[in-house]
Amino acid sequence: MSTDPATDDAFTGAAPADPVARMAEAAARAYDLAAADRLVRRPMPTLDIVNERFLRHLRVGVFQLVRRGAEIAIAPVEVQGYADFLASLAPPTNFNVVALQPLRGHGLVVCDATLISVLVDALYGGACTLQAPMEGRDFSPTEQRVIQRLLGIVCTEYNKAWKEIYPLELAHVRSETHPQFVNVAAPADKVVVTTLKIAIGDFEGSVRICLPYGALDPIRDVLYGAQQAQAMAEDRRWVTALTREIQSAEVTLVAEFAQAELTVAQLLAMKAGDFIQFDRPARVVAAVDGTPVFACHYGTHSTRYALRIDECLRGDDPHWLGGSHDR
Template structure:
């Protein structure tokens, strides 16, 4: 939601865990806040408690141990937050400092607008909020990128940025390329009767076919190259969508 920074400050519990974070290359400083109840619930759970922290929290500061745990929680939060931004705009979080009172962690003037995103985190019957506060001026340069996926709802409006991102991810995916040289037909009886030093005669083919997930990709010849075994591509095989479905069904049948 969009609101004045003064309204956001007024609704924060006292004390709170206020973390000032830069989001490069965006200009300005963001604020990640954890409710004190949430912080103490997490700390209580980490030290073997039942997540039912009920001690009075007003007027006390976080201990050194508690601050270290909070920083670990913040690091994980920032990693997830940056990952969620990556499909739209790549950002890098830069931790600045932590405070407990808003007068020492002011990121904007009281009348300026901020964008606040709140997440409610529950531990059993209790919990608290994680708030992410961004000055509106901070995200104004990327405003079009944030609203474009919501506007381009027609089938003809293709977002080239998303298409390029998906293409890069698909092309960088790792696959196992398998080359089968020979197959031997045998029976269970013959297999169980095998002994050490038994010889199984085979006929090496002139050409081999390589597969990815049991789907044929290309045909080639084998040999050596730079003192290593190698396959020379001679012909690419046509791969259709039904081939992939058949391969998946084949894999499932082998697993069952």
């Protein structure tokens, strides 16, 4: 039998007698080095909602830029190493460094050459059926101006998508064509990549938004916030329910056929059997609570008085309903 206490502790598994050793053993904890990587690769429900909003806004922005329909699709969010992201890009590629205000750090908005060529063709009246060769040369001044216009739209619409969630804004810092000048993250660092495919005519190009995961770490709870994503989904259900209830609400439609002007003396002098003369207008306006809604003709239908709608009245001003309806 061994008489060494240290040897006995090793075989029996008993706690060491030294208090310092016991405290050191109690403080030791197992740490999984891959745990952080698993956290990065978890789904980000809030970012998915942001991208859905961004997609809707960008469709309108691109249409206003080229004045023709564009098919835009967004790929699922990817989390990969920064070096792997750069290696996946085929030159020539336009890199735009953007600040992530109010967060620290920078991100990238990357436009490929195919998309720039298609946009230039569309803006200058082309049919988007030919692609100008761009290998072995830098972007021309005209192409750079088109890139800046597209970048402005991307940043503006992306900021709108974040507006109700977090005040994140992309602000352009500089543009580059060589990846070695856009080190927004270390090669081994993780980045969050959102890829948009934009098809115009016969060609399709891509816009990629690359955000370093380290820069997004201060809002990690927002990105992984299932409760916030669920609240937004519930909010959309509330809007749908409210829209359905509003559409089923009953309103009173009033059509004013004519107006006659009388003095007070004429009104007081009237008696039973008198007539009020007025001119019959060609069209009448039907209103709800004083708000003009339809321009109509009036007549009879199936032996009943009826209105035939000629035009739905709308206003360019978002407050066209009037001051009493702005609330």
